[in-house]
Amino acid sequence: MKPIVENPNYPRLDSIPEYRAEADKLARFHAELTKCESRIIELHAAWCDEQARASAQTDAERIAEAERLLAGKQVQDLAEQIKQNTSLAESLKRAIAAQKIVVRDARANLSRAAAKHFSAEHKRRTKRVVDALLELHAANEEEQSLRDSIELLGYDAQLPFMAFVPPNLDTMNPHEKSGGFIRAWYREANEYAMTEAQRQANAEQEASASRRRKLAALT
Structure with a gap:
């Protein structure tokens, strides 16, 4: 099948800056959500390991943990990290849903412009x-x-x-x-x-x- 026109002289949708910027933002949100969800899985695994260790913690380990806290050394709170990453994941999901609409509208507007550009040629070929x-x-x-x-x-x-x-x-x-x-x-x-x-x-x-x-x- 022949292309729409032999020499369209018209930009690809993904090369138009106003569309590319919105599409890239959507892709970035998806990538960040994937990383965030992977991080949550890792944190859950670490939390389960921590719980297992805590149940088998020796007296010496309990004393050492208390001394670290008294010395002001921060103890990693996996539960809090899980909570923060879960909140971020939910925020990214909402942003993705909203950004999809932005990309859809940008595509629709640019598609109307493309249709207008090719209208005369399309009518000529329809006449054929x-x-x-x-x-x-x-x-x-x-x-x-x-x-x-x-x-x-x-x-x-x-x-x-x-x-x-x-x-x-x-x-x-x-x-x-x-x-x-x-x-x-x-x-x-x-x-x-x-x-x-x-x-x-x-x-x-x-x-x-x-x-x-x-x-x-x-x-």
Whole structure:
């Protein structure tokens, strides 16, 4: 499949500074949360070991711990560290949820700008698809017409049916009222691909036709 355009000359989303900054912030929050959760696991393991040692602490170890506290030496409080890291993890989770919205909105805004930039090219290519459908319908009718003409000459139908009509569809005629999906798609795509000049010309033609119908009704 060919790229959207051969030479888009348009920046990648992740290269735009305003998006990159927000995406990087979200990535940093995720990385910090991963480190924080790993640290909590390590602290829990250390706390369990500490509890096991405390239950088997000797009298000498109890005396030494008391002396350290009297000397003003800080004793590592694993429970407090677990509490602090758990609080940080919860804060990071809330920040990630909020930052996801910021990134989503930035992506949506920049996507709208990209859509506007590529709109004319997209309409041109949609018009090509519309024209291809019309040509396919015309080609189908010519293929059918030849086989019908041969049968009108009195010959049996020997040539295979080669008109292209996808399964579950009865016709590729975009103007057929019972055309279902084909007719609905054609109307939407044709309207979308239409230029403002074409839209104005169609409106004028419809207004002119309406006037002629009114005049005909009066005569």
